Amino acid sequence: MKVVKFGGSSLSCAEQLAKVFQIVVSDPERKAVVVSAPGKRDAEDTKVTDLLIECAASYLQGKEDNEAFEAIVGRYESIAKELQLPREVVEGIRASLLQLLNSDRSNPQKYMDAVKASGEDNNAKLIAAYFQFKGVEASYVNPKDAGLLVTDEPGNAQPLPETYESLYRLREHAGIVIFPGFFGFNEEGEIVTFSRSGSDITGSILASGMRADVYENFTDVDAVYSVNPNIIRQPKEIIEITYREMRELSYAGFSVFHDEALMPAFRAGIPVNVKNTNQPDKPGTMIVKERKLTNGPVIGIASDDGFSSIYVSKYLLNREIGFGRRLLNILEDFHLSFEHMPSGIDDISIILRQQQLSESVEEQIVQRIKEELHADDVKVQRDLALIMMVGEGMRETVGTAARASTALARAGVNIEMINQGSSEVSMMFGVKAGDERKAVQAMYEEFFAGVTV
Ligand SMILES: Nc1ncnc2c1ncn2[C@@H]1O[C@H](COP(=O)(O)OP(=O)(O)O)[C@@H](O)[C@H]1O
Ligand SMILES: N[C@@H](CC(=O)OP(=O)(O)O)C(=O)O
Structure with missing residues (x-):
């Protein structure tokens, strides 16, 4: 039995939906979509989710956004019309969205999540109607009825453990399950969404709960490539990759598959197959527990x-017990999360996402580090790009970092910092944002020219 997920690019218009239908019905193992x-x-073009966010933001400011509303309904309308679905399908979507937009706004985050989630919810209803119209036994399943319970973290939910057992019951569902991605319900029965692109997470949770043999993730590329195809034209395709490698790469920029979608499948030992809706016969990429290091x-x-x-230097920092804790405490006070923390004898750097660090927060943090930790120097460097090189084979190979830094030097890219991940399957290079493309191209040339992946 297979659980399949189709991303927004596979569901953008009627022509794509027709491909999705063919893919699903061509294999009776494809039970949940x-x-x-x-x-x-x-x-x-603009994604429906982005239009919904725009619309909800206007309503939250007390303004009706008719343009965005019509653009959203228009997307469903053009799909439904072309597929010759009954008018009621779109009328239902229009009425329920209008009702939702005019619902209680006293908790803006909850309101925003409910509006965002309607993008997938309405699409699942439309797609179920399409499958039925084509004479196939299929029906929309509401995540609440199915028991998809999540933590109460708006826009950043995590599945609750009891979810998986509830979802097992979907195996007995009559016909094909059409399930909206991107959201679940908290214990109070309210909608909470995953982080952006989170339908991949729903697919993985469903595959795990239903104990599928494989989780197929259909998108718009033939495979996961060894590098972002927007940086290198036609890069090498990855045939097999481990969960761990994929998680590192997803988190570091491979937007093709959500990094949080790996854990549910990994824990249940379910392989993930990333495939192309436009080329469904191609094998795609298999994400597995172990692979041959070839x-x-x-x-x-x-x-x-x-x-x-944030670079902090202080003489004899290495001997000062509690320095790291006190430094991180300051960040915690500002509710900041960090990504990496390379350190030396007398200095330490903390790398974090810049959007968290407004100028006023930066000023306050620098002041506190200087005053409370008596640092000799504190410098903040903005606009950095992180290049993450990943591979299980790195553990057993000598000289990989040297090869990468030589390639960067040849390309005239200055390395601002290097950090070897503790798992030894990744290595991070910090460069100026303006050098990002050049750096990736140089490293790709070094490691992939002439290699069959
Ligand atoms: N290493 C990579 N391999 C494949 N695609 C990648 C990679 N890095 C980034 N991408 C981008 O991810 C896109 C697919 O992800 P996304 O647009 O979220 O798809 P979907 O609509 O199916 O959810 C590709 O079109 C490609 O531009
Ligand atoms: N529609 C949501 C969730 C999602 O997974 O979308 P996509 O499959 O298009 O990445 C978003 O844009 O975040």
Whole structure:
């Protein structure tokens, strides 16, 4: 039995939905279908989720946003019309969205989550109607009825352990299950969404709960590539990758699969197959527990920008017990999370996402570190990009860091910092954001030219 998930790009228009239908019915093992909201039809288009956020934000400011509302309903309308679905399908979506937008706004975060989730909820209803219209036994399943319970963290939910047992019952559901991705319900019965792109997480939770043989994740590329295809044209495809490698790469910038979607499948030992809706016969990428290390030390190179580093130096810092704790306490007081913390004898750097660090927060933190920790120097460097080189083979290969830094030097990229992940399957290079592409290209050339992945 298979659980399949289709991303927004696979559900952006009627033509894509027709492909989705063919894929699902071509294999009787495909029992549960998790769907996203309609995504971009082309590079300039806007995802329905983004339109919903825009619309909800206006309503929260007491303004009706008719343009965004019509754009949202229009997306479902054009799909339904082209698929010749009964008019009631879109009328139902229009009425329920309007009602939702006008509902209680006393808790803005909960309101926003409910509006965001409607993108997938309405799409699941439309897709179930389409499957039925085509004469297939399929029905929409509400995550609340199915028991998809999550923590009460708006826009950042985590599944609760009891969820998995409840979802097992879906195996007995008559016909194909059409399930909206991206959200669950807290213990009070309120909608809470996962973080952005979280329908991948729903798919993984469902696959785990239903004890599927495989979780197929359909998107718009033939495979997970060894590097972002927007940086290198036609990069090498990854045939097999471990959960751990994929999690590191997803977190560091491989947006094709959500990093939090790996754990449920991993724990249940379910392989994940990333496939292309437009080329469904291609094998795609298998994410598995173990793989043969046949492709050299590195399997992928991911990158992301928007980081800052807080550099702190103090003579004899290495001997000062509690320095790290006190430094992190200051960050905690400002509710900041950090990504990496490379350190030396007399200095330590904390790398964090820049969007958390407004200028006034930066000023206050620097002042506190200087005053409370008596640091000799505190410097904040903004606009950094992190390049993450990942591969299980790195553990057994000597000289990988040297090869990477030589490649960067050849390309004229200055390395601001290096950090070897404690798991030894990853290595991070911090560079100026303006050097990100050049750095990734240089490292790709070094590790992948002439390698069959
Ligand atoms: N290493 C990578 N391999 C494949 N795709 C990647 C990679 N890094 C980034 N991407 C991007 O991820 C996109 C697919 O993810 P996304 O747009 O979220 O799909 P979906 O709509 O199916 O959820 C690809 O079109 C590609 O641009
Ligand atoms: N629609 C949601 C959830 C999601 O997973 O979407 P997609 O499959 O298009 O990445 C978002 O945009 O965040």
